[in-house]
Amino acid sequence: MCKFFPVHSQLYMGRGRALYCGPLQHLEAHVYGATVLHVGIYQPFRIRLDDGAWRSCRCALVPPGIRHALDMAGGVHGKLFVERDGPDAPAFRERFPYTATAVSFFEDVEAIACFHRIHEEDPGHAIVEQYVDKLLNSRTQIISEFDPRIQRVIELICGEPDRNFSQIELAALINLSPSRFLHLFRQHTGVSYRRFRSWKRMMTAFELLHTGDNMTRAALDAGFADATHFSHSFRETFGVNPAPVFRRIDRFEVDKD
Structure with missing residues (x-):
């Protein structure tokens, strides 16, 4: 099978968030401790909640604590983890509104382009931070209500x-x-x-x-x-x-x- 995309993997961590890009096959049911934005960088991926049916989508936002499985079928997957106690949590929630108990399925051209650019360019951490800041509009100060x-x-x-x-x-x-x-x-x-x-x-x-x-x-x-x-x-x-x-x-x- 021919692949028309880079197959390297990247992991960037810092400031209460982490970003991963890379080719994956299947992830068994798992539960994160942070909110995650899933993105199919070049093609849709499949996601299954608990023991429900598989669903195909291009982007999905999964709040922390929700068990789900993923099937990328060899595609390149992007994940942006944002910890709810971190500095980007308010901006992330304003950019990608969600409820604490439900997964959101959608297609966001800007988010896909951001991950695509990061994966294609394979830049250093400072550039990745700039791209994610722009995506989240993190420079806009939003007051956190974290206790x-x-x-x-x-x-x-x-x-x-x-x-x-x-x-x-x-x-x-x-x-x-x-x-x-x-x-x-x-x-x-x-x-x-x-x-x-x-x-x-x-x-x-x-x-x-x-x-x-x-x-x-x-x-x-x-x-x-x-x-x-x-x-x-x-x-x-x-x-x-x-x-x-x-x-x-x-x-x-x-x-x-």
Whole structure:
């Protein structure tokens, strides 16, 4: 079968968001801890929610916590993850309106062109940031309504990813009951505390893997019990095993500014 598009893969991380472009086949049912914009860069892809029917589309926006499977049939897929506690969350939601419990299917010419340009040009991280900023109109300041108490908890668990803070401990820290804390946390992040913590650990592991190139070491330092725990969590989150993914990434850049 002839391919008329580049087959390299790219991963860019920074500022509470991550962007991936690359050829994929099938991803088993998985659940992200961040909102994701899926884009078929050259052709439509198929998506299935829970155990429902497959649906073909060019773009899909999936809020955090919604289980779905993907079938790209060898096409090039683009993903833009935007964390709901990150600086781009308000602009992202204004650019791509969505509800917290439903997947949106659509075709966005500007989004497709943005991913197409990134994949074709294979630019450095700074240029990618410019393209995504333009897509989201991130330079327009939008006031975030993220609860500062939950933000404090997130900063704490990100600062010490290898520590297992209990729900009771965190609730007491911000003067809430455990049940109220868990409700408020899910309300603002879209997922449970445990799933969100696992997502943040996963992002930390990616950054450590970028600098150290040792998957087991990165997993341990990010708070996973061992390499098996990391692999299991990765598959639950992304629908595929981690080793083949990182072996095939041609460009991997992280911006911590």
